[in-house]
Amino acid sequence: MSDKKIALVTGANKGIGFEIARQLAKQGNTVLLGARNEKKGEAATEKLRAENLDVRFLKLDVSNPETHESTRKYIEENFGKLDILVNNAGVSLDNQVPASQGTLEQWRGTFETNVFGTIALTQKLLPLIKKSEAGRIVNLSSILGSLKWSSDPASNIGTFAFCGTAYNASKAALNMFTVHLANELKDSPIKVNCCHPGWVKTDMGGENAPLTLEEGARTPVLLATLPEEGFTGRYVYLDEELPW
Numbered sequence: 512m513s514d515k516k517i518a519l520v521t522g523a524n525k526g527i528g529f530e531i532a533r534q535l536a537k538q539g540n541t542v543l544l545g546a547r548n549e550k551k552g553e554a555a556t557e558k559l560r561a562e563n564l565d566v567r568f569l570k571l572d573v574s575n576p577e578t579h580e581s582t583r584k585y586i587e588e589n590f591g592k593l594d595i596l597v598n599n600a601g602v603s604l605d606n607q608v609p610a611s612q613g614t615l616e617q618w619r620g621t622f623e624t625n626v627f628g629t630i631a632l633t634q635k636l637l638p639l640i641k642k643s644e645a646g647r648i649v650n651l652s653s654i655l656g657s658l659k660w661s662s663d664p665a666s667n668i669g670t671f672a673f674c675g676t677a678y679n680a681s682k683a684a685l686n687m688f689t690v691h692l693a694n695e696l697k698d699s700p701i702k703v704n705c706c707h708p709g710w711v712k713t714d715m716g717g718e719n720a721p722l723t724l725e726e727g728a729r730t731p732v733l734l735a736t737l738p739e740e741g742f743t744g745r746y747v748y749l750d751e752e753l754p755w
């Protein structure tokens with residue numbers, strides 16, 4: 512049997528997700544490149560296929576449950592299992608908005624993708640991940656989701672200087688989902704972890720970010736390819752454990 516794995520990366524038409532897709536495909540895996548915009552998703556897929564990588568486009572809008580079902584169906588019919596799910600898609604809608612001023616529209620929009628859509632997609636695909644011999648679920652969180660650091664007066668991440676309350680809260684919620692799912696699945700081969708990718712130069716991270724896409728994809732790819740004896744239920748950046 513081939514040890515080629517089937518991996519799905521959400522929000523992979525650009526940024527960190529695109530690079531995660533590239534790195535996983537470079538390791539010899541079949542990568543399903545999820546994107547909500549067909550044109551952008553197909554263009555990104557073509558780019559990776561031109562590098563001789565086994566990458567296939569899947570139209571997937573994390574906040575649209577209909578595309579969750581079409582994704583599940585495609586994977587079921589073509590592969591019968593899913594080995595790696597990287598929940599990378601994310602939005603930041605309340606950049607530098609103080610907690611007293613964030614609108615419910617910003618909160619709902621942020622949670623719709625970063626939390627509700629991500630949870631619903633994961634639940635939908637879980638039966639297929641359970642069919643894998645070594646399922647891996649990776650959630651792209653952020654250090655901005657750390658309650659410990661947010662409440663530390665010596666840290667500036669608890670202010671609106673970086674992103675906003677809705678974004679940070681969405682990552683804290685995603686962290687809680689990660690821990691609970693990991694605990695629930697602890698007696699199975701599935702490992703569920705979340706990570707901070709670092710501050711990465713992307714449309715979201717901005718021009719001043721110090722890390723390249725290659726560097727930003729490193730932690731999620733490590734978690735996606737953890738060996739059997741690897742950990743589950745952790746919040747990490749490279750080999751550093753982060754405070755919840």
Ligand code: NAP
Binds near residue numbers: 551575599652709
């Ligand atoms: P990015 O460049 O803004 O890319 C975000 C990706 O998510 C895009 O492909 C976007 O698609 C997609 N997306 C957004 N909403 C979606 C939805 N409903 N369905 C499907 N795809 C959707 O951001 P990034 O910097 O690469 O961030 C990737 C992940 O890392 C995010 O979860 C982010 O919160 C996290 N993160 C980033 C940093 C950083 O410094 N960059 C730091 C910490 C954590 P469109 O092109 O269609 O908009």
